[in-house]
Amino acid sequence: MATSFTYGARSGGQLPEALVRFITEEQLKGFGDPANVIIHPEIDARLKKGYDKEVFQAKPKQTEIVSTLGLFELPYIVFVGYEDGSGLDGIRRAAAAAAKALKSIRVKHAEVLLQSTILNVAITEKGADAVAQALTEGLVLALHDRKPLKKDQTDRFALEEITFKPEAGFDEKHGNKQVWELGINRGKIITDGVGYARDLTNLPGNDLTPERLAFHAEELANSLDLEIEVIDEWTATEQRMGGLLSVGQGSINPPRMIVIHYKGASDSSETLGLIGKGITFDTGGISLKKAPGMEEMISDMGGAAAVLGAVKALAELKAEVNIVAVIPTAENMPSDRAFKPGDVIRTMSGYTVEIVNTDAEGRLVLADGLTTAIRRGATKLIDVATLTGAVMVALGYEATGAVTNNDSLMEEVKRASEQTGERVWQLPAYAEFKNNLKSDAADLKNSGSRYGGASAGGLFIGHFAEGLPWVHLDIGGTAWLEASRGWEPKGATGVMVRTLVELASTKK
Structure with missing residues (x-):
């Protein structure tokens, strides 16, 4: 109720x-x-x-x-x-x-x-x-x-x-009834978006497969009268989405690429691309994770949930902004069909990647996610992902890590996060971090040194931004909590929904 x-x-x-x-x-x-x-x-x-x-x-x-x-x-x-x-x-x-x-x-x-x-x-x-x-x-x-x-x-x-x-x-100088009701209504719409993201993330992995996530996205888009495209594994093959397909090939549940368009500013040539990592369950694949705590990997689609929750709120607020929301979703499983260390895959952009760790899979689907957003008109990009454990080593559960190629867009994200109370901490993007991703077998390898891993993981994704303004938000430590705090419950937090809404709906 x-x-x-x-x-x-x-x-x-x-x-x-x-x-x-x-x-x-x-x-x-x-x-x-x-x-x-x-x-x-x-x-x-x-x-x-x-x-x-x-x-x-x-x-x-x-x-x-x-x-x-x-x-x-x-x-x-x-x-x-x-x-x-x-x-x-x-x-x-x-x-x-x-x-x-x-x-x-x-x-x-x-x-x-x-x-x-x-x-x-x-x-x-x-x-x-x-x-x-x-x-x-x-x-x-x-x-x-x-x-x-x-x-x-x-x-x-x-x-x-x-x-x-x-x-x-408490008189008119503190705001009249109309002003207060305006703020209350905005708060209700945004918290509804956060609640949607939390509920989606908390769904068990046997329920929320890539196909089911696409179904939820279709339901949402239809309820908001938004344009949606769901790309299945056959069309993904035609479009050469090698990152998405390689991660999903080990599972009986095939991958999907979900694209939603929200057009709230018809006179604007700018379109914000929001890309959310949608790994509905992550075993680590052939590079299998340890068993303790693996049940929490239902949260590996927390970035996808945040993007969907933000789109829901922005559409209901009738925000004057154009959005292309892209969700690459797959299940990372070990099997006789799974991709494996030593493989070389070709991403949608044409760049090749040597696989050295199948548990560094999120960046592979996001590579194709960024390319998909760019080909559908995005002029600036923000990806949201439970990408690394390294970000938790640096920031614990206290803040979302950020990597960027554009200081101006990064400042907008920081201002939005300060308004919402969702902490964002910018990580360095030194060229040396990306040097660790050089491969003898391909354009890049998908993992490097364990030192500076959060920055390196972000810079891997940024390689596919094609020079557009881009910010990566690593919610590896903030998307899921082991105990409640403040307004965030145990389990899925819906983090970054409010920051994305604040960023996209604030007049520049």
Whole structure:
């Protein structure tokens, strides 16, 4: 069940079950003063006592649920720590913490108090619509969990309604109802795209084969009235997609190349190519991975999911941009038909690649993905891929790694990521990294030294950009989490959907 949002003062009807109130540590220090009652003398004193005992300090992400026991009009107050000056990211994280607290007491209808003391700086700097969007995103994304395939589905929690209630003094300078509803609506559309990406990524590999991923893409495109082309293995052979075909040849489930066109700026000659790695399951092929943790390789199509989620949101937002979304999808399996180390393959672009490691397969399908996007009119390129383990060595689960050939496009990506709170860290693109990919048998080999592997993997893909502005986003550490954090759940995160939407929909 989707959460509904309203903005404005309460006007009759059933009372909410809880009030969410953001609070800073400085504000909390003033609680308990009889001359300055904030909520109710007893509730204030209780909260101040907790602060003195260092139980609740109003630190970021801290929450305190207070049962009002008839001392206040609503049964519960959820106090959420907030740090002054933390901007949209802090607001989003505070909203996520509030959502988890509401879930813990199974609240179906909650009221979020909009306080000028908390939100004024962010509204002044970013606008009320951006603050409304951040609040909506934090609340919705934190409640989105993996949908387990269980017989009994009766225990699914749903926060059905959120009311944003302006406090006294929260006037027109903080944005009117129309502005807030605009931001709320944008937040709902974008979080719906993230949720779509998460649900798709969480599907088990026996369900989400390349053909099934193409089916989901067709369903999405048809629902949005978008042009879609699904290239099967026969047509891929005709178009000489050697990268895609070699990776997919070891599986009984044949590969697909999916192309979706969104045309939101008919007067523009620019088209953004979004290419998402769609390996629906990655065993490593002949270069077989270790068994522990291999079940998480259902997430190796997280880049494809991010691109589809972004296209969904951009189309629903009616963004004024042209997009060609390309998803090369295959299953990397070991068999008597599988490609193997020592093979030399020819990619769609004509470049040849010596295979030295079949577990470096994502860059091979992305090579053909970039060529496909270019031949269908892309003028700049962004690929999103769970490409390397090396990026996790460098950045852990904390940031997406980036490699580029164009500083201007990279700066646009960085600005978008700063707005969304999805961290992106640019990695070096030294020529020496690419030198490690030189082959005696072909134009390139698909893997080199284990040192600088994230940069080298990105530069392999960039070889196929044909000189167009290009950014590679390695989500190897951010697409899948072993434990929830902030607004991101355990499992698939849908990372980069919001950054791609921000990038593509922001007026330049």
